[in-house]
Amino acid sequence: MSGCDGVDGEHCEGCYAKCIATMRLKGRYGYPKEDPFKVVLHPDKMDLPTRRKKATVFFNVSMGDWMFAESEWRREALGIMRDCPQHIFVTLTKQYDELWKIAADTPVNERGGVEIPRNVIVGISVTKREQVRGIDMLRIMPTFTRMVCFEPLLEDLSEYVDLTGIQWIIIGKRTKQVGTPAFMPEKEWVDKLVAMARELDIPVFLKPSMTGPAGWEQIEETPYERIREAMK
Numbered sequence: 001m002s003g004c005d006g007v008d009g010e011h012c013e014g015c016y017a018k019c020i021a022t023m024r025l026k027g028r029y030g031y032p033k034e035d036p037f038k039v040v041l042h043p044d045k046m047d048l049p050t051r052r053k054k055a056t057v058f059f060n061v062s063m064g065d066w067m068f069a070e071s072e073w074r075r076e077a078l079g080i081m082r083d084c085p086q087h088i089f090v091t092l093t094k095q096y097d098e099l100w101k102i103a104a105d106t107p108v109n110e111r112g113g114v115e116i117p118r119n120v121i122v123g124i125s126v127t128k129r130e131q132v133r134g135i136d137m138l139r140i141m142p143t144f145t146r147m148v149c150f151e152p153l154l155e156d157l158s159e160y161v162d163l164t165g166i167q168w169i170i171i172g173k174r175t176k177q178v179g180t181p182a183f184m185p186e187k188e189w190v191d192k193l194v195a196m197a198r199e200l201d202i203p204v205f206l207k208p209s210m211t212g213p214a215g216w217e218q219i220e221e222t223p224y225e226r227i228r229e230a231m232k
Helices: 016-025 071-082 100-104 133-139 187-199 224-230
Strands: 057-059 088-093 120-125 145-150 168-171 204-206
Touching (some): 071 100, 088 145, 168 187, 187 204
Parallel strands (some): 057 088, 088 120, 120 145, 168 204
């Protein structure tokens, strides 16, 4: 699927997905011409993981927020994820109050219970102080890998964030989009989050745009091996 109705009806400033949908994809590849960022299902893409045998990391819904999907869409997607244990699926949302839908739409397992597939990374985006509450909601999700994506990191969040119970963090900047300037977070903000993750032995991934001239060393840690080991 693609598209997003925004957080409380408001789209995020500088949303790359909305910009790409509006500037490049409207009227093409299943994106509506009149409203290219409308939430729509792309049924031709649903079975892609089943057709790929080689172990792959899939970013589920990179052009939208899957919490806006119809329940039956999400249920079908989670069933495919469960049936493709060779793959890892990264999910992302800013709809913290809707996280419960992931568990609610997870197909019942052979024991009659609900268990989010271990190869599914349940992730949220947190960019500023008012969104930190989402981490507390993520922490109680019954899932194997919880991820917080601080992209773009717009404020110093170190005094407000508790990473206990989180298994991966990603940090990135805001890239330049039409009408929105790029924004590079201060090095001190990033260093504090990295230090917090180190204390809890949490893998850290700095987006490539954060390294090099910006002054940070390249860090590209992931929880993928931990997940693959658990899937054996």
